[in-house]
Amino acid sequence: xxxxxxxxxxxxKRTGEKVFLECVQDMDHENMFWYRQDPGLxxxxxxxxxxxxxxEKGDIPEGYxxxxxKKERFSLILESASTNQTSMYLCASSLDRVNYGYxxxxxxxxxxx
Amino acid sequence: xQQLNQSPQSMFIQEGEDVSMNCTSSxxxxxxxxxxxxxxxxxxxxxxxxxxxxxxxxGRLTAQFGITRKDSFLNISASIPSDVGIYFCAGQGRAxxxxxxLTFGTGTRLTIIP
Numbered sequence: 001x002x003x004x005x006x007x008x009x010x011x012x013k014r015t016g017e018k019v020f021l022e023c024v025q026d027m028d029h030e031n032m033f034w035y036r037q038d039p040g041l042x043x044x045x046x047x048x049x050x051x052x053x054x055x056e057k058g059d060i061p062e063g064y065x066x067x068x069x070k071k072e073r074f075s076l077i078l079e080s081a082s083t084n085q086t087s088m089y090l091c092a093s094s095l096d097r098v099n100y101g102y103x104x105x106x107x108x109x110x111x112x113x
Numbered sequence: 114x115q116q117l118n119q120s121p122q123s124m125f126i127q128e129g130e131d132v133s134m135n136c137t138s139s140x141x142x143x144x145x146x147x148x149x150x151x152x153x154x155x156x157x158x159x160x161x162x163x164x165x166x167x168x169x170x171x172g173r174l175t176a177q178f179g180i181t182r183k184d185s186f187l188n189i190s191a192s193i194p195s196d197v198g199i200y201f202c203a204g205q206g207r208a209x210x211x212x213x214x215l216t217f218g219t220g221t222r223l224t225i226i227p
Contacts, residue, residue: 104155
């Protein structure tokens with residue numbers, strides 16, 4: 001069964017820490033995405049990547065960066081975690097730019113204290 | 114960034130009832146998708162719609178792509194306990210660079226009252 005795997009289901013970090021959220025897909029998908037999910041706001045796109053070493057800003061990139069050194073792995077980095085970054089983070093992948101379905105990971109619930 | 118208006122935000126229904134939810138946009142989309150998120154999991158694709166006016170079913174689920182291409186509807190018939198979760202609509206523009214990303218709705222949380 002094809003999968004998108006996020007390394008942690010739950011994380012608790014302190015304000016100011018550098019945080020890495022890891023995502024790996026085993027489907028040889030070209031495109032990968034990071035969303036955050038907050039009640040009443042739905043899914044908001046943080047960053048995405050259409051190829052290795054390529055990244056594009058989404059709708060809410062401030063305070064985040066990403067890394068895609070290998071096709072299967074897309075990392076989200078919180079340079080200096082803040083309490084307003086407490087959220088559910090979802091990684092997704094898709095096959096190509098005209099493929100309409102995303103496959104999501106199970107999410108990482110991050111709490112910044 | 115753009116978001117889709119999805120309603121209602123939440124629904125409390127009894128088992129066996131039918132459910133309707135919808136999504137509207139100020140922009141035209143070429144594709145509408147409906148996802149369901151179970152508690153503690155990521156969203157899973159339920160139905161994809163590719164053509165204005167299209168009506169597609171998946172078991173007890175039926176979705177429609179609005180004629181104006183600015184809206185979509187999802188109906189669930191005879192709800193059962195496993196229907197509980199958050200339902201998201203998503204729209205996709207033309208497959209041109211920058212437009213192919215999905216835009217998600219704010220979600221409809223479905224709760225079934227015992």
